Amino acid sequence: MIWTDIIELLFPRYCIICNERLNKQESHICINCLRKLPYTNSHLTKENTIEKLFWYHLPIQRAASYLFYSSTGLREVIHSFKYYDNPYVGAYLARLMALEYNDVGFFKDIDIIVPVPLHWQRRLHRGYNQAYYIAKSISNVTGTPVITNAIKRIKNNTSQTRIEHQQRQSNVSSIFKVIHPEVLRGKHILLVDDVITTGSTLISLGKTIAELNDVRISIVSLCYAGNFFCNFVSENEDW
Ligand SMILES: [Zn+2]
Numbered sequence: 404m405i406w407t408d409i410i411e412l413l414f415p416r417y418c419i420i421c422n423e424r425l426n427k428q429e430s431h432i433c434i435n436c437l438r439k440l441p442y443t444n445s446h447l448t449k450e451n452t453i454e455k456l457f458w459y460h461l462p463i464q465r466a467a468s469y470l471f472y473s474s475t476g477l478r479e480v481i482h483s484f485k486y487y488d489n490p491y492v493g494a495y496l497a498r499l500m501a502l503e504y505n506d507v508g509f510f511k512d513i514d515i516i517v518p519v520p521l522h523w524q525r526r527l528h529r530g531y532n533q534a535y536y537i538a539k540s541i542s543n544v545t546g547t548p549v550i551t552n553a554i555k556r557i558k559n560n561t562s563q564t565r566i567e568h569q570q571r572q573s574n575v576s577s578i579f580k581v582i583h584p585e586v587l588r589g590k591h592i593l594l595v596d597d598v599i600t601t602g603s604t605l606i607s608l609g610k611t612i613a614e615l616n617d618v619r620i621s622i623v624s625l626c627y628a629g630n631f632f633c634n635f636v637s638e639n640e641d642w
Contacts, residue, residue, distance in 0.1 A: 419483065419492055420476035431492045432480070437499075441471040443627055446509050453627060456602035457620075461609040464591065464619050465509060468599055468627035469500040481626055485597060486529070490536040493597065497540035497625055504623070505544050513621060514590040516542055516549045519608055520579065522559035537625055538595040547593070553586040554579050554611070578604075579611040587612060591619040599624040 418433035446467040484493035518534035558578040
């Protein structure tokens with residue numbers, strides 16, 4: 404106990420959003436900032452906006468995103484998670500999401516977790532796949548295995564953030580290839596990504612998987628960056 408106090412004193416940690424000093428119980432984000440995050444509560448809403456993005460495209464069972472990609476602080480957190488070698492803050496938020504979602508049975512019947520694959524060139528450049536860290540956090544809570552070798556990203560498409568909405572659909576067609584269909588067949592697969600905007604990347608991945616038949620698909624992401632005027636149960640006024 405004393406030893407941890409000394410470490411805290413020598414190496415103080417700060418909240419990634421407000422820069423206030425963290426106490427011993429806090430990790431990455433202080434309790435005040437955590438409280439103010441723009442939670443979507445989409446996991447509590449059947450036929451929510453995230454789910455509807457995938458209707459008509461995929462055999463979708465459930466879909467939800469944990470947070471609205473709306474507040475400046477959160478955007479910085481996700482940016483740091485994606486581009487600045489800080490996978491642990493995303494993994495931490497994903498753990499909080501997994502605990503909440505697990506409580507209401509969101510992960511019921513899920514057989515395997517598949518993070519959206521990065522193209523090998525981008526993975527090499529970034530050093531890690533941020534979706535993998537989210538998947539791993541969910542797996543740590545549910546005990547469901549994470550599968551990373553069944554599907555390959557065969558096209559290194561231009562960053563989605565720089566492409567107009569209408570161009571996105573064509574940009575993501577056939578960018579994935581199933582390498583080990585036997586791992587996926589007959590399974591309820593949870594696809595995991597960091598941010599959903601139009602859902603086009605996940606639709607492309609889901610379609611590639613759905614060609615196998617005999618699969619069920621659910622989707623979860625840490626953030627939702629699409630239309631904020633949607634049918635979520637929201638108790639948070641900050642967004
Ligand atoms: Zn803070």
